[in-house]
Amino acid sequence: MTKLIYEKSQVGRRASEIPRPAGLPDAEVPAELRRAEPPRLPELAEPEVLRHFTELSTRNFGIDTGFYPLGSCTMKYNPRVNERIVALPGFKDLHPLQEEEGAQGALELMWRLQEILAEVTGLDAVSLQPAAGSQGELTGLMLVRAYFDERGDAKRRKVVIPDTAHGTNPASVTMAGYEVTPVATDPRGNIDVDDLREKVTEETAALMLTNPSTLGLFDENIEEITRIFHGAGALMYYDGANLNAVCGISRPGDMGFDIVHINLHKTFSQPHGGGGPGGGPIAVRKTLEPFLPVPAVIRRDDGSFGLDYDRPQTIGKVRAFTGPFGVFVRSYAFIRSYGPRLREMSEVAVLNANYLLARLKDAYDLPFDRHCMHEFVLSARTLKREHGITALDVAKRLMDYGFHAPTIYFPLIVPEALMIEPTETEPKEILDAFCEAMLAIAREAAEEPELLKDAPHDRPVRRLDEVRAAKRAIVKYGFAEHPDPDGEPVEPRQLEAQKGA
Amino acid sequence: MSYLSLTDADREAMLTAIGVGSVDALFEQIPAGVRFDRELDLEPPLSEQELVAHLEELAARNVDAGREVSFLGAGIYDHYVPALVDTVLSRGEFLTAYTPYQPEMSQGILQAIFEYQTAICELTGMDVSNASGYDGTTVATDACYVAKHATGRTKVVVTEATNPQVRQVVKTYAVGFGLEVVEVPHRDGVTDPEELRRAAEDAACVIFQQPNFFGCLEPAPELAAAANDAEALAVAHVDPISLGVLEAPGNYGCALAIGEGQSAGNYQSYGGPHYGFLAARSEFVRRMPGRIVGETLDAAGERGYVLTLQTREQHIRREKATSNITTNQTLLALAGLVHLSWLGPQGLRDTGETCLALAAYAKERLTAAGATLAFPDQATFKEFAVRVGRPVREAIREARAEGIHPGYALCRDYHGLDDALLVAVTEKRTREEIDRLAEVLAA
Numbered sequence: 001m002t003k004l005i006y007e008k009s010q011v012g013r014r015a016s017e018i019p020r021p022a023g024l025p026d027a028e029v030p031a032e033l034r035r036a037e038p039p040r041l042p043e044l045a046e047p048e049v050l051r052h053f054t055e056l057s058t059r060n061f062g063i064d065t066g067f068y069p070l071g072s073c074t075m076k077y078n079p080r081v082n083e084r085i086v087a088l089p090g091f092k093d094l095h096p097l098q099e100e101e102g103a104q105g106a107l108e109l110m111w112r113l114q115e116i117l118a119e120v121t122g123l124d125a126v127s128l129q130p131a132a133g134s135q136g137e138l139t140g141l142m143l144v145r146a147y148f149d150e151r152g153d154a155k156r157r158k159v160v161i162p163d164t165a166h167g168t169n170p171a172s173v174t175m176a177g178y179e180v181t182p183v184a185t186d187p188r189g190n191i192d193v194d195d196l197r198e199k200v201t202e203e204t205a206a207l208m209l210t211n212p213s214t215l216g217l218f219d220e221n222i223e224e225i226t227r228i229f230h231g232a233g234a235l236m237y238y239d240g241a242n243l244n245a246v247c248g249i250s251r252p253g254d255m256g257f258d259i260v261h262i263n264l265h266k267t268f269s270q271p272h273g274g275g276g277p278g279g280g281p282i283a284v285r286k287t288l289e290p291f292l293p294v295p296a297v298i299r300r301d302d303g304s305f306g307l308d309y310d311r312p313q314t315i316g317k318v319r320a321f322t323g324p325f326g327v328f329v330r331s332y333a334f335i336r337s338y339g340p341r342l343r344e345m346s347e348v349a350v351l352n353a354n355y356l357l358a359r360l361k362d363a364y365d366l367p368f369d370r371h372c373m374h375e376f377v378l379s380a381r382t383l384k385r386e387h388g389i390t391a392l393d394v395a396k397r398l399m400d401y402g403f404h405a406p407t408i409y410f411p412l413i414v415p416e417a418l419m420i421e422p423t424e425t426e427p428k429e430i431l432d433a434f435c436e437a438m439l440a441i442a443r444e445a446a447e448e449p450e451l452l453k454d455a456p457h458d459r460p461v462r463r464l465d466e467v468r469a470a471k472r473a474i475v476k477y478g479f480a481e482h483p484d485p486d487g488e489p490v491e492p493r494q495l496e497a498q499k500g501a
Numbered sequence: 502m503s504y505l506s507l508t509d510a511d512r513e514a515m516l517t518a519i520g521v522g523s524v525d526a527l528f529e530q531i532p533a534g535v536r537f538d539r540e541l542d543l544e545p546p547l548s549e550q551e552l553v554a555h556l557e558e559l560a561a562r563n564v565d566a567g568r569e570v571s572f573l574g575a576g577i578y579d580h581y582v583p584a585l586v587d588t589v590l591s592r593g594e595f596l597t598a599y600t601p602y603q604p605e606m607s608q609g610i611l612q613a614i615f616e617y618q619t620a621i622c623e624l625t626g627m628d629v630s631n632a633s634g635y636d637g638t639t640v641a642t643d644a645c646y647v648a649k650h651a652t653g654r655t656k657v658v659v660t661e662a663t664n665p666q667v668r669q670v671v672k673t674y675a676v677g678f679g680l681e682v683v684e685v686p687h688r689d690g691v692t693d694p695e696e697l698r699r700a701a702e703d704a705a706c707v708i709f710q711q712p713n714f715f716g717c718l719e720p721a722p723e724l725a726a727a728a729n730d731a732e733a734l735a736v737a738h739v740d741p742i743s744l745g746v747l748e749a750p751g752n753y754g755c756a757l758a759i760g761e762g763q764s765a766g767n768y769q770s771y772g773g774p775h776y777g778f779l780a781a782r783s784e785f786v787r788r789m790p791g792r793i794v795g796e797t798l799d800a801a802g803e804r805g806y807v808l809t810l811q812t813r814e815q816h817i818r819r820e821k822a823t824s825n826i827t828t829n830q831t832l833l834a835l836a837g838l839v840h841l842s843w844l845g846p847q848g849l850r851d852t853g854e855t856c857l858a859l860a861a862y863a864k865e866r867l868t869a870a871g872a873t874l875a876f877p878d879q880a881t882f883k884e885f886a887v888r889v890g891r892p893v894r895e896a897i898r899e900a901r902a903e904g905i906h907p908g909y910a911l912c913r914d915y916h917g918l919d920d921a922l923l924v925a926v927t928e929k930r931t932r933e934e935i936d937r938l939a940e941v942l943a944a
Contacts, residue, residue: 001803001804001805002608002612004612004615004616004619005616005842006616006619013845014845014847014848015585015842015843015845015848016583016843016844016845016848016851017851018844018848018851018852018855018928019855019928020851020855020858021855021858021859021931021932023932024858024859024861024862024932025858025861025862025865026858026861027854027857027858027860027861028880029718029746029747029857029880029882030718030880032722032748033718033721033722033747033748033880034746034747034748035744035745035746035747035748035749035850036748036752037752038745038846038847038849038850039620039623039624039744039745039749039846039849040623040846041620041623041624041841041842041844041845041846041849042841042842042845043845043847044842044845046585046843049585049839049842049843050585050588050589052842053585053589053592053613053839054589054592055609056608056609056610056612056613057592057594057595057609058594058609059608059609059612060594060595060598060606060607060608060609060610061594061598061606061607062593062594062595062596062597062598063593063597063598064593064594064596064597065593065594065597068599070602073599073600075597075599076504077504078596078597079504081549081552081553083591083596084553085552085553085556085557085560086770087587088556088557088560089560089565089566089567089568090557090559090560090561090562090563090565091560091563091565091770091771092565092768092769092770093566093567093579093768093769094563094564094565094566094769094770094771095565095566095571095573095577095579095769095771095906096577096769096771096772097573097575097577097909098563098564098573098771098906099897099901099906102563102564102569102901102906103563103564103771104562104563105558105559105560105561105562105563106559106563106771108559108562109556109559116543119541119542119543120541122537131635131636131639131773131774131830132635132826132827132828132829133827133828134815134825134826134827134828135635135639135825135826137825138677138825141677142673142676142677145676145677166815166816167814167815167816167817167818167819167822167827168815168825168827170815170819170820170822171815171818171819171820171822171824171825172825173820174820174821174822174825175646175674175677175678175824175825176677177676177677177678177679178677180819180820217530218530218531220530220532222532222535223532223534223535246531247541248537248540248541249528249536249537250528250531250535250536250537251535251537254535254537255535256535265828271596271597271832272597272598272600272828273595273596273598273830273831273832273833273835274595274596274598274599274600274601274607274610274613274614274831274832274835275598275599275600275601275610275614275633275792275828275829275830275832276600276633276774276828276829276830276831276832276833277773277774277828277830277832277833278828279774293673315673315676316669316670316672316673317666317669317670317673318639318670318673318674319635319636319638319639319670319773320576320636320637320638320666320667320670320761320772320773321577321666321771321772321773322771322772323772323773324772324773324774325770325771325772325773325774326770326771326773326774327773327774329556333552333556335543336544336546336547336552336555337502337503337504337546337547337552338502338503338546339541339543339544339545339546339547340540340541340542340543340545340546341503342541342543343540343541344503344505345503345505347524348505348507350524350527350528351507351512351515351519351524351527352507352515354515354519354521354527355515355518355519357519358518358519358520359518370530371519371521371526371527371529371530373530395603396605399603399605399606404603404606405602405603405606407602410816424504424505425504425505425506426506427506427507427511428506428507428508428511428514428515454800456605459605459606459608460605460608461604461605461608461799461803461805462605462800462801462803463605463799463800464604464605464797464798464799464800464805464806464807465797465798465799465800466604466797466807466808466809466811468797468798469795469796469797469807469809470795470809470810470811470812472795472797473786473795473809473810474795474796474797475615475618475629475630475786475793475794475796475809475810476615476618476619476622476628476629476630477615477616477619483796483804
């Protein structure tokens with residue numbers, strides 16, 4: 001166990017010294033607004049602060065540590081040159097309200113990134129503003145609403161979402177003031193087009209679709225789906241979570257989508273930082289451009305770059321300034337290093353996934369027996385039926401082999417799902433080692449199931465009790481009242497049934 | 502340049518294992534009509550060296566805080582970022598990890614988030630903090646969503662002295678939330694509690710900023726009381742770096758505390774990525790948006806950390822979730838935690854006191870040089886509004902020619918302040934720099 005930084009704190013110890021120029025006037029803060037009791041921040045000397053966070057880092061696993069086949073998260077290598085570039089003073093120390101003539105380099109970079117994303121998506125106009133994929137979704141739905149409001153078509157309040165969709169899609173629909181119309185998946189893993197035809201009406205505003213889907217399958221009926229929606233006067237929204245499969249191979253705009261969000265922290269290698277930051281730019285067809293958030297980043301007739309707030313039909317703003325600029329710097333650098341070879345990036349991502357699939361499909365259940373795109377979904381249902389081993393057990397046991405687990409229990413339509421995405425940056429030796437581990441685990445499930453149920457064995461902690469955490473809800477350190485970390489460990493016991501993430 | 506790892510021999514062996522003759526065969530599931538039949542029209546690949554040269558050229562066309570003495574603030578501030586922050590954030594185990602879905606692989610970042618949540622609760626005087634929101638604007642929309650569901654009411658009140666971008670983002674989200682947004686004007690730079698009390702009737706929440714956008718100190722306890730009297734949630738938008746000197750919102754009756762985290766631990770970075778924080782009293786814990794880390798035990802009875810209370814979240818509750826957020830700003834929040842751990846309570850207070858004193862000095866110098874305070878009756882923290890007696894954009898242009906950015910033009914957001922500058926003074930500014938600002942503005 002590692003102590004909390006607050007448990008290492010000693011009254012009066014300090015790391016920082018703040019300059020206090022001499023001869024300054026006294027500043028007055030009205031007594032009733034002055035802080036009475038100081039916040040109990042940690043009190044440590046600087047070496048101990050650094051050691052604390054270094055120790056924590058050793059208890060964490062990143063793509064730098066090893067293979068991270070977390071499906072739908074596109075955990076590819078994060079080039080270090082991009083970290084050097086983003087730390088250039090001209091980027092990192094630039095104030096967002098600097099006058100335009102003092103920010104030409106930043107504005108040009110954003111304008112260039114917009115142009116690139118328009119080309120990659122096959123659409124006309126881009127806003128970089130949304131902070132992450134889910135905010136891109138919500139922004140896209142705001143555009144849908146503005147578009148129909150402008151046409152006086154107020155009855156369209158329903159958004160069609162397949163049952164394979166990320167949870168963000170329905171959550172975004174509700175936040176946009178719309179209602180979800182679910183649609184089923186057919187036996188080949190495509191949207192059930194017959195079900196779809198019945199559900200698209202004059203109240204339908206849009207479809208939200210991830211393509212390839214969260215099953216890692218490209219929807220073979222995409223052209224018919226587009227005809228159904230556009231024929232009904234509705235719009236098509238593309239969730240770009242899986243764009244890594246199709247860069248330079250198939251463009252959402254050419255598939256018929258009107259709005260696309262791009263996850264810069266997936267396809268374009270912004271490091272995910274243990275949970276963020278991300279970037280969720282949206283690309284749209286010309287007809288939707290007037291509604292994009294302000295300010296727009298534009299190139300003026302004289303070749304200079306600027307911010308345009310004069311967009312009378314804009315939905316407004318979805319976050320501060322022009323978006324997460326540091327993310328743009330890294331993703332722009334990443335794309336410039338590939339250029340048109342982005343196609344090769346996607347080809348290798350798909351090749352790697354199909355190689356894993358070919359090697360693993362006999363040992364695990366494969367709910368949809370097709371070539372996959374950049375990821376695929378296996379099921380541990382047979383292991384569960386025959387040996388009582390769940391997808392969670394497989395995930396935890398993989399850790400003992402030195403791998404991060406796949407995404408588990410998602411998509412929801414596949415029982416005991418294991419969603420595996422290798423990305424394009426892994427060498428064949430790593431893919432082989434992962435396959436050997438997965439095959440060994442399938443054997444262990446039959447021969448030594450307890451080994452899996454007790455996994456992981458070699459991590460800094462054993463399997464953690466998520467149900468207990470939710471029941472007790474200890475969500476901050478309690479200082480004197482905090483449960484004693486040095487107290488006797490409680491009796492090891494059967495953990496309550498857990499679900500994966 | 503690319504970051505691909507396969508040799509030609511690898512490809513051949515893999516295609517054989519798959520049972521196809523070429524990579525193209527894997528893409529046959531894509532209908533021919535939507536396959537892209539040309540090369541992407543992008544500039545040719547760059548080597549690492551060429552890439553650095555290209556980006557250095559772009560960066561050189563920006564005037565950053567190292568090339569100009571800057572008094573720009575208005576929400577993003579030039580505070581000192583300790584070297585420790587860079588060191589910790591460059592650890593690949595943090596930098597290149599995904600959201601900690603598998604806690605046994607992620608104890609480091611989970612514990613750090615738990616410590617961050619504790620720090621935010623300590624700063625704000627609240628019971629629970631999430632793991633971060635996108636920025637200081639979106640956490641205001643989160644607060645509105647919490648308040649809408651907690652009260653069943655459909656109106657939110659925001660003071661006009663709240664950051665204009667916060668107000669704009671709230672208005673953008675309010676359409677989908679089905680909320681009406683009412684703004685309460687400022688009176689001489691601050692909010693009148695009685696006026697706020699009248700507006701708060703039937704409101705789900707009341708959002709105010711402390712210090713407000715003009716840098717003025719609001720009568721925050723009275724504003725919170727006005728909200729509470731109307732049974733609206735009092736939401737304070739606060740600056741973390743001020744909270745060693747200014748009272749915590751939880752100690753004057755607020756239900757929620759939100760804010761932009763940038764001033765604690767993040768570079769200006771042309772507006773992002775930064776982090777927003779959102780903390781609340783315990784009664785709202787199950788309405789909170791986003792990730793929350795909780796403490797638990799492992800199978801051997803040892804302490805550990807996990808993402809918790811996940812039945813609030815989109816991956817489980819889908820359309821009934823408390824928010825659609827998944828990716829947040831964890832790495833930037835970690836930067837905040839490192840900065841706050843480096844500061845400690847005394848360093849945080851000292852930073853606030855230095856900002857206060859330098860800003861007071863700047864007020865003296867600027868008024869002595871002929872400028873007038875826009876709101877002379879109000880106490881301020883690190884930022885204040887000053888009238889320069891001529892069109893402010895002209896003053897900015899002239900000062901920048903002398904190597905000083907004197908501040909933000911308030912006329913961009915407020916009527917009647919055509920000659921007003923918003924001047925931010927962090928602990929990084931010096932007396933000499935302030936003297937020069939006064940000289941330049943007097944000229």
